[in-house]
Amino acid sequence: MVMQAVMRALLQNQENIPQGSIHFRNGQVFYGVIQRLFPNQHAEIKMGVHKLIARLEVPLAAGKGYWLQVTSNEGAPRLKLLNSNPMSNNESTTNLLQQLGLSNDKVNQSLVRLLMNEHIFLTKEDIVNAVQLLKQSQNLEEGLQIIKLMSQRNLPYNEGVFKSLIASGNNDSTEHLLKTLQASLILEENQLDSTGKEILKLLKSWDVEILPNNRENALLLLKQSLQRTGIFYENTLLDSEQNHELLKESMKPLLVQFLQESQSIQSESKSIAEQLLFRMNGFQLLSSENGPIHHLLYEIPIKLGDYPSEIAMQWSGKRTEDGKINSDFCRIIFYLDLEHLKETMVDMQVQNRIVSVTILNSSEELKNLSTDMLPAVISGLKELDYRLSSINFKTPDNYNKQDSKKNRYHSKQSYNGVDIRI
Known part of the structure; x- marks a missing residue:
């Protein structure tokens, strides 16, 4: 895919x-x-x-x-x-x-x-x-x-x-692994311990929730998904102001507990839970700091209407002195799986709160279809004190040809003049 x-x-x-x-x-x-x-x-x-x-x-x-x-x-x-x-x-x-x-x-x-x-x-x-x-x-x-x-x-x-x-x-996305884990836990429900039952309960509640597809609900679902996956739960443990009780409603800490409690047990649910936890940890390991530049990468499942999907996001930028994300200068790339438009990438670059957007999709008609929506995009950004400078629409072939001419991260050569003896 x-x-x-x-x-x-x-x-x-x-x-x-x-x-x-x-x-x-x-x-x-x-x-x-x-x-x-x-x-x-x-x-x-x-x-x-x-x-x-x-x-x-x-x-x-x-x-x-x-x-x-x-x-x-x-x-x-x-x-x-x-x-x-x-x-x-x-x-x-x-x-x-x-x-x-x-x-x-x-x-x-x-x-x-x-x-x-x-x-x-x-x-x-x-x-x-x-x-x-x-x-x-x-x-x-x-x-x-x-x-x-x-x-x-x-x-x-x-x-x-x-x-x-x-x-x-x-190839096993987070959303796919969650679905597979839910099906496996249902089959093993009679043998599940309390943690396994908590995971199944969380997955079922996640599965049935449907909200009208608008901007406010999309933002709410995104926040809920971040909290429910628990991908940043290690940071939450270190933050005394966070409600640690919410961790009991988050997938990642439940997976950790489930695997610890079932170390001597071999089951399909355990194997899937392990793969899901590895994937979550993998994205966390790929997130990095390089001097002042920070890179954050994660993937979360989300429901858009009644369509189960997922969002992969890569954020690159600097943090402010108090450790918060600098929203004035950054680059955010979203990878979306949409019901009708299918695989879509949104590349948003922010310079001094001026936003330029590139949308990558295989449809040649997307630019025409989006014309009526642009005023709402401009207005929404203005409400958040951002100004839209441009929106570009590209197909994968055109994007790859241009993107291949430049590196997303430019390599630098370092030179050491220390006195080393061979």
Whole structure:
């Protein structure tokens, strides 16, 4: 489906967030290429977007690549040369696995090639853990991309994080998993504990609620869905002003409790609940801070009239000094599954409360159909102290051609001039 394809693209776009300076850890292994040699045994080493100046204690050749390992991170970091002679990629991969005492199998080879090509820094322990995670993955290439994302986000290489990121990009949407969980709980209703019954009660109440489709009710449903999914419940626990009793009516904390109470039980409901929780956690992990820029990504089910749907939202912008979202300057992208228009994307950019909107949909008639609604949009924004500057309508083909010419997040090259000894 188009919606799931968009979500996978979102996950890939998250990888392009620019990285900061290098922070070495003892035992990290990485692949670097000698760019230039300088007097007094110094050289410039390039590792992806990073460059550093190092003092050489062994002769190296310009233009060649080497495997290096951090042996000391106190004062001027020290790097151990793992292969003294330049080798072909295959030879270099085999050599590193031998150096680390790892078997020369397909999974290990693929991971080492990822480290080389993507300039990823991992310790031997990280590599061993990453290999174990990859062996659990049904798709090796997908698993490698998740390992890459984990390294860029400095996330721990554990099963929970890995499965959460996998779940955030798969074809089972949050709305679909909720429906499937409800059907499974109904079949197992006689065997459910109190938490399972609470989850089923919440799902049933969510399923029957229908409100007239207007702006006020749409906003109310959106707020209710955020509260009912409980995707930000960890933050609520830390906020003493929040009503913690509401957590009992939220899906995510109920799922956590349900899985804790059924650790020794194998059931279809437990498996679905686990996948749903992984997906919720995955979106939370994809949300990030990059210096002053914050990225928030989530997916919630919602009913538009009697049509069950979902909204995926990506927000990028800065926070104010008191930690609140700066609504004057931001970018918000909505992915909607509508009853008649089907998959629709709304890309809204706000600069000093001036709003420009791009609507992506496969219908060529959407622009004409929306003409009568534009005055209400302009008026509604004006009530909120915003001014609409433009609305553009595009089909997926036209949007992709233009969007491919620019990166949503621009990579920046960092340069370290520390005194590093090899």
